[in-house]
Amino acid sequence: MVKQSIFGRISQLVRANVNNLIDQAEDPKLMLDQLVRDYTNSIAEAEDAIAQTIGNLRMMEQDHAEDVSDAAEWGRKALAASAKADQLRTSGQAADADKFDNLAKVAIGKQLQSEREAKTAEPTIASQNEVVEKLKTGLEGMRGKLGELTAKRNELLSRQKLASAQSQVHDAMKSVNVLDPTSEIGRFEEKVRREEAKVIGQQELDSSSLDAQFESLDDLGKQSEVEARLAALKAGS
Structure with missing residues (x-):
């Protein structure tokens, strides 16, 4: 639920149309300042959550690798115990041979258990890898939007300053009109x-x-x- 919530919020923010938001705002500068703060905070939260998600995924991958390794190791032990049992049985030591066959069975059981655990984890790992990739893509999109917002805000401030300067010049020209008889x-x-x-x-x-x-x-x-x-x-x- 947490990962889905993060992904949904990232998607919503990335899809946000900056121009529409500006058109609807009563004070575009204040709105852009707030959006920049919201995006910055959301990016920081998303980075923490994605980092945690990636960390959990890497732990699952490590556990899976250990299960695969354990399965292979138990398989080798089962093979060695079975071979020892065959050797003892050939030499007429049936009782000892049975003991090693039993050990081989125990090893095979451990091997099967490790294989099942590894196989069970594989779909989850694959799904989590997809989620992580989507979260990374969404995060990059948010960073791009933040750059767009920052550039738009800076452009707006420059235009506002220019308009204010032009207005001041216009007012000054009106007040010093030599053709005005009054x-x-x-x-x-x-x-x-x-x-x-x-x-x-x-x-x-x-x-x-x-x-x-x-x-x-x-x-x-x-x-x-x-x-x-x-x-x-x-x-x-």
Whole structure:
């Protein structure tokens, strides 16, 4: 049950679609951070459980190898005892021969027992080897997903920082819009224009006053000419 539970959880995590999870999350960064922590913890738990499963499998394999070895050893002992019994029986020592035949039977019984134990363990060992291979594959898949999640989180953080910087630049550009007549620069420009207009008005005013002065001089000149001609007329008469 423990191994099946681990394998099921590994399979579920490996099949997780990161993009779908991000789309459904209210805060993708927080969700990815949590997923990274979950995957990291699950990987650590899976590694411990798989290591224990592999350890148990290797013990079963060692027991199986010992059963096979014991069966072979009991077979050799049975053969040796049977051969000794045949030798004694040939030499006329029937009682001693029977004893060795009995020993051969005991050895054969031990051999059969070891063979049965080895054969009984073989299906379980084969099944456990399959489970271990699936668990290893699942674990590698989880590690791959963890790398994918980490890369996705880092990409998201970079994009978020870039977007924030762009937003700040955009806001700064909006606040310093020289074409906005309500801005400080617009008001200052309007003030300068008024001062320039005032200077132009003063220049026009000064120019008008100077023209009037010259016109008065012209009038004086005309009067002087009249007076001079009048004096000439009188002198000629």
